[in-house]
Amino acid sequence: MAPMMGYNEAPLRRICxxxxxxxxxxxxVKPEKLLRGDPNVLRDLEFADEERPLGVQIAVREEEELLPALELLAPRGFDFVDLNMGCPLKKECNKGWGAALLKDPAKVARLVAASVAAVDVPVTVKVRTGYELEERTAPEVVEGAIEAGAALVCVHGRTKMGWYREENDLSAIADVVAAARGRVPVIGNGDVVDLDTALAMFEQTGCDAVMIGRGAVGNPWVFREVDHYLRCGERLERPDFATVRELFEEHMEGVAEIFGERKGFRQVRRYAFYYFGRFGLDNAWRARAAQAKTRAELAPLLDEIERGQLSAAS
Ligand SMILES: Cc1cc2nc3c(=O)[nH]c(=O)nc-3n(C[C@H](O)[C@H](O)[C@H](O)COP(=O)(O)O)c2cc1C
Structure with missing residues (x-):
């Protein structure tokens, strides 16, 4: 399951x-927020054992910020620490965070080595294929990271400048797999949304695992679809409305427990369009759902879709 800011609540991770x-x-997580004890960050770092194995992802730039942050994270018991070297946001890259590191493989190696020395759990890295379009530094970055002790690498097949407009480049991911030379697992990432796109990622890159981000929003089922096929070679039917509704209710309930009823609902309401998008929502339904302020107000709207599904089936 990909890390995605705003789409990563603990209850959702548990479901996935x-x-x-x-x-x-x-x-x-930005080190400075952790170091100043930002309450939202501390709340977001809470997790339950059912979510394991779970890593914490940290933004990296220099040892001075990184090492004290790693020290604060250690007692929280995450299973691994993931260093973010792929965030494409201009405001982050301009200050040297995220994908900016892809311009400096030697620095990456140094930061990985420092992290490996500082923590007792595995250290992993998440990269894009490079910074500039057509300048794919990821193989060199990854080589240095592995030499420095990285235990796993995840690569999203786009450059920083390619943002999300550029096509996800499976051959660039294959180059990273080749650079890793089997020393550590490589996770392929980008545009995996279902079983077929997952299989294409495996086949065309030789990666060891796939990471799914946007395709899993409102669709935790995608993990079962892929996992079940890899284990049993069998394609599963997509879940029916009742199953999806149950999942969404569980997600909403978990988020309400953390954020409280009203705030929690504001946080999860937008997911409704993803969970139920394929059940024939029209714009009028969407507009009404966007007005709902509580789970109780949304419930009759979900009942409506359910009745529509039942009458379509009969
Ligand atoms: C809204 C959003 C937030 C994201 N937040 C993070 C993040 O905090 N850390 C990170 O490494 N990647 C982040 N990503 C990138 C995803 O983890 C993933 O690499 C990317 O979306 C490509 O995978 P996908 O096509 O399966 O979505 C984010 C992506 C999106 C769309």
């Missing part, structure tokens, strides 16, 4: 784990 995700990572 149960549905076959083998590994999850928190969204990116």
């Amino acid at each position: 784990r149960r549905y076959g995700s083998g590994l999850a990572v928190t969204e990116m």
Whole structure:
């Protein structure tokens, strides 16, 4: 399960784990927020054992910020630490965070070595294929990271400048797999949304695992679809409305427990469009759902879709 800022609540990670995700990572944490004890960050770092194996992802730039942050994270018991070297946001890259590191493989190696020395758990890295378009530094970055002790590498097949407009480049991911030379597992990432796109990622890159981000929003089922096929060679039917509704209710309930009823609902309401998008929502339904302020107000709207599904089936 990919780390995605704003789409990474602990209850959702728990559901995805149960549905076959083998590994999850928190969204990116900035060291300075951790060091000043930002209450939102501390709350977001809470997790339950059912989510394991779970890594914490940290933004990296220099040892001075990184090492004290790693020290604060250690007692929280994450299974691994993931260093973010792929965030494409201009405001982060301009200050040397995220994908900016892809311009400096030697620095990456240094930061990985420092992290490996500082923590007792594995250190992993998440990269894009490079910074500039057509300048794919990831193989060199990854080589240095592995030499420095990285235990696993995840690569999203786009450059920083390619943002999300550029096509996800499976051959660039294959180059990273080649650079790793089997020393550590490589996770392929980008545009995996279902079983077929997952299989294409495996086949065309030789990666050891796939990471799913946007395709899993409102669709935790995708992990079961892929996991079940890899284990049994069998394609599963997509879940029916009642199953999806149950998942969404569990997600909402878990988020309400953390954020409280109203705030929690504001946090999860937008997921409704993802969970139920394929059940024939029209714009009028969407507009009404966007007005709902509580789970109780949304419930009759979900009942409506359910009745529509039942009458379509009969
Ligand atoms: C809204 C959003 C937030 C994201 N936040 C993070 C993050 O905090 N850390 C990170 O490494 N990647 C982040 N990503 C990138 C994803 O983890 C993933 O690499 C990317 O979306 C490509 O995978 P996908 O096509 O399966 O979504 C984010 C992506 C999106 C769309």
